[in-house]
Amino acid sequence: MNFKALLFFKHVILCCVCVFGDKLTEYVQKSALLRACIDNATHAFIGCVVAEITLHSLKYQVSHQEYCLLLFVALIVSSFIDLDHFIEARSFSLQDATHLDRRPFLHNSAICLATFLLLILAKRFADIKLTLFIAMVFIALSTHHLRDATRRGIWIKSPFQDSNTPALPYAVFLGLVNIIPHVVHHVLTNTFSSKTNAPNMKLVELV
Numbered sequence: 001m002n003f004k005a006l007l008f009f010k011h012v013i014l015c016c017v018c019v020f021g022d023k024l025t026e027y028v029q030k031s032a033l034l035r036a037c038i039d040n041a042t043h044a045f046i047g048c049v050v051a052e053i054t055l056h057s058l059k060y061q062v063s064h065q066e067y068c069l070l071l072f073v074a075l076i077v078s079s080f081i082d083l084d085h086f087i088e089a090r091s092f093s094l095q096d097a098t099h100l101d102r103r104p105f106l107h108n109s110a111i112c113l114a115t116f117l118l119l120i121l122a123k124r125f126a127d128i129k130l131t132l133f134i135a136m137v138f139i140a141l142s143t144h145h146l147r148d149a150t151r152r153g154i155w156i157k158s159p160f161q162d163s164n165t166p167a168l169p170y171a172v173f174l175g176l177v178n179i180i181p182h183v184v185h186h187v188l189t190n191t192f193s194s195k196t197n198a199p200n201m202k203l204v205e206l207v
């Protein structure tokens, strides 16, 4: 399968994970725990697929071990973001965590914007491994926030303002979540092209 066909296939998989995960979350109404697990697993899989598309579409890649580790970072961070519900509720109860009267702090999309700025700064000043790590965190945050935004909108809180958009149309979410790997790829490609002469950098061409 050539690269473009494979990339297209991965985007189809990404859309299927989004739609199937959300339909399944809607379908499971009786068990709150099962519903929460499916919802969280969907976040994790979306983050992982977006990370995979991003890393695989790079002309150069890190070692296989680092590649797996980066996918794991995207998967875990995408999932663990929802732990802030429990922290905010100060309770281990799922009932308390899912019935907050405010959005929990890791769902503030100002963090997402700050991480993207950090990624751009890392591109300029940090080493490639740290840049890739930040890229995975950004992917996890942005995909998680966008998916949650289909239900609750995008929340941005800063010392100057506190605003919440209306719920994001599902088609907009699907479009944006498919664009994210290409935005991150663009940033990372500039990183690699500006640092390909750096010593100690072991890059393996896989495609």
Ligand SMILES: [Zn+2]
Pocket (backbone or CB within 6 Å): 081, 082, 107, 144, 148
């Ligand atoms: Zn969430």
